[in-house]
Amino acid sequence: xxxxxxxxxxxxxxxxxxxxxxxxxxxxxxxxxxxxxxxxxxxxxxxxxxxxxxxxxxxxxxxxxxxxxxxxxxxxxxxxxxxxxxxxxxxxxxxxxxxxxxxxxxxxxxxxxxxxxxxxxxxxxxxxxxxxxxxxxxxxxxxxxxxxxxxxxxx
Amino acid sequence: xxxxxxxxxxxxxxxxxxxxxxxxxxxxxxxxxxxxxxxxxxxxxxxxxxxxxxxxxxxxxxxxxxxxxxxxxxxxxxxxxxxxxxxxxxxxxxxxxxxxxxxxxxxxxxxxxxxxxxxxxxxxxxxxxxxxxxxxxxxxxxxxxxxxxxxxxxx
Amino acid sequence: xxxxxxxxxxxxxxxxxxxxxxxxxxxxxxxxxxxxxxxxxxxxxxxxxxxxxxxxxxxxxxxxxxxxxxxxxxxxxxxxxxxxxxxxxxxxxxxxxxxxxxxxxxxxxxxxxxxxxxxxxxxxxxxxxxxxxxxxxxxxxxxxxxxxxxxxxxx
Amino acid sequence: xxxxxxxxxxxxxxxxxxxxxxxxxxxxxxxxxxxxxxxxxxxxxxxxxxxxxxxxxxxxxxxxxxxxxxxxxxxxxxxxxxxxxxxxxxxxxxxxxxxxxxxxxxxxxxxxxxxxxxxxxxxxxxxxxxxxxxxxxxxxxxxxxxxxxxxxxxx
Numbered sequence: 001x002x003x004x005x006x007x008x009x010x011x012x013x014x015x016x017x018x019x020x021x022x023x024x025x026x027x028x029x030x031x032x033x034x035x036x037x038x039x040x041x042x043x044x045x046x047x048x049x050x051x052x053x054x055x056x057x058x059x060x061x062x063x064x065x066x067x068x069x070x071x072x073x074x075x076x077x078x079x080x081x082x083x084x085x086x087x088x089x090x091x092x093x094x095x096x097x098x099x100x101x102x103x104x105x106x107x108x109x110x111x112x113x114x115x116x117x118x119x120x121x122x123x124x125x126x127x128x129x130x131x132x133x134x135x136x137x138x139x140x141x142x143x144x145x146x147x148x149x150x151x152x153x154x155x
Numbered sequence: 156x157x158x159x160x161x162x163x164x165x166x167x168x169x170x171x172x173x174x175x176x177x178x179x180x181x182x183x184x185x186x187x188x189x190x191x192x193x194x195x196x197x198x199x200x201x202x203x204x205x206x207x208x209x210x211x212x213x214x215x216x217x218x219x220x221x222x223x224x225x226x227x228x229x230x231x232x233x234x235x236x237x238x239x240x241x242x243x244x245x246x247x248x249x250x251x252x253x254x255x256x257x258x259x260x261x262x263x264x265x266x267x268x269x270x271x272x273x274x275x276x277x278x279x280x281x282x283x284x285x286x287x288x289x290x291x292x293x294x295x296x297x298x299x300x301x302x303x304x305x306x307x308x309x310x
Numbered sequence: 311x312x313x314x315x316x317x318x319x320x321x322x323x324x325x326x327x328x329x330x331x332x333x334x335x336x337x338x339x340x341x342x343x344x345x346x347x348x349x350x351x352x353x354x355x356x357x358x359x360x361x362x363x364x365x366x367x368x369x370x371x372x373x374x375x376x377x378x379x380x381x382x383x384x385x386x387x388x389x390x391x392x393x394x395x396x397x398x399x400x401x402x403x404x405x406x407x408x409x410x411x412x413x414x415x416x417x418x419x420x421x422x423x424x425x426x427x428x429x430x431x432x433x434x435x436x437x438x439x440x441x442x443x444x445x446x447x448x449x450x451x452x453x454x455x456x457x458x459x460x461x462x463x464x465x
Numbered sequence: 466x467x468x469x470x471x472x473x474x475x476x477x478x479x480x481x482x483x484x485x486x487x488x489x490x491x492x493x494x495x496x497x498x499x500x501x502x503x504x505x506x507x508x509x510x511x512x513x514x515x516x517x518x519x520x521x522x523x524x525x526x527x528x529x530x531x532x533x534x535x536x537x538x539x540x541x542x543x544x545x546x547x548x549x550x551x552x553x554x555x556x557x558x559x560x561x562x563x564x565x566x567x568x569x570x571x572x573x574x575x576x577x578x579x580x581x582x583x584x585x586x587x588x589x590x591x592x593x594x595x596x597x598x599x600x601x602x603x604x605x606x607x608x609x610x611x612x613x614x615x616x617x618x619x620x
Contacts, residue, residue, distance in 0.1 A: 087239040107265035114258040232402040394552040413579040420572035
């Protein structure tokens, strides 16, 4: 079963977050899953680059009406919704992997938790109980695939 | 200047949160401001009841396509957007007062912080730095009016 | 029963459309109903002015993130959705009165017909069969109230 | 340049509309372009099937929260927006090809015209002046690619 997994995280990210996000994207694509992100820089770009390296498909749900995605996005979808597009990323995903923290990232994690989309946190802000915590990209990807498969089946 | 202030918080709330939300709604309406909420129960209903007691206007931005607002909402707007309607509440508000915690509430606080809408937290989950913390309904309302007036002027 | 009736029409309207829209707004407000529009100029402003003259409530669902409604709107709600906000006007309405034609107006009429919201056309572009045609503001308002009451009851 | 072209039309379509839509999808994919549709049946499914036959990529922007796309969609994106998702299809497209008529289809054509997305009508309801009229799938696809390339360049 091919899943659609969102990778969410800040546009302004730390080096170790970028490294982790790229590895997450690579592992997801190598396992045959589609990566969906907000289409811009930082963690979004790193996850896209990782997936592109593994010849995966990357969907970028863009906030503006321009097609201004990072160069590793295979399908760029302008929405014109601004930050409201965060909710679309969550809706289209079977599971969400969060790498790093920012208010925009937190809005995606919170919406996913609210609407029953499984969330795996690799690195990021301290959160209330609920999301699954992972210690490595491998662990995050395995958890997201396992939880996303269950969620996918229930839809 | 009449402002539009969002009161956000859980549908399943604690008694002290309901008491605080009702007082927040009452104080906002007494000062001539419009209250906007998600239109359902718990903190949303308590804030609406408080505003209604003070003859204020309460806008309920509903998740479904039904007009199923709590009885204290003066203007019920069905959106059919589900939890994505949280973003609309934040967009329409000059400031946000958060009373109590839940994942849906957190999504509203995070979106507001991300998009530059001032947030005042009266009670709720522990949050990263950024929102203004208040110790009483009076303090929360005063802070929201002050910050909301500045934000309103800049629009 | 107080209904929420949308008045839709072009920002660049003909004098007779503006006259008709103002009368529609006035009659709706005089009968105790809330008027909802896109909040900008032309037919939207004329309907708002009519409702304001009769001391009615006018909701303006704005496309941008600014609070740039016409001066007769009592409650301005910025959405940041651009023309996608047209769908929200239709969702929040018990019935739609169309005065005059434009592509934006047509999108609202078509969405209303698609989603089962009654449409009354007073003046406007030629349309496929379906909407109720009215010859005067009085007739349009009476039809919208009658059809909107039925639709409201079914929600 | 690879474009994203929307094919819009009714779920309940006539045989000649289905034949035309399938040929449109096939020609778009054969020319290397991505097809985007509402993801469901009728014209949406026929265009998807045509694109799939030519090994193309088909994006389905779904109204519900379920992943209930027709079997020829390569990337299914649930939105939970209901008919409001029509606006997203238009936003993500460089051009729109309309095959057949319905109120939902008309809402997409009208939104595209309103927001400056080129529209080519192959078969469908009579419309106000504006969209380009085509007499065959070949002509429709050529016009959409030409107009979409210009629009794409301007973004």
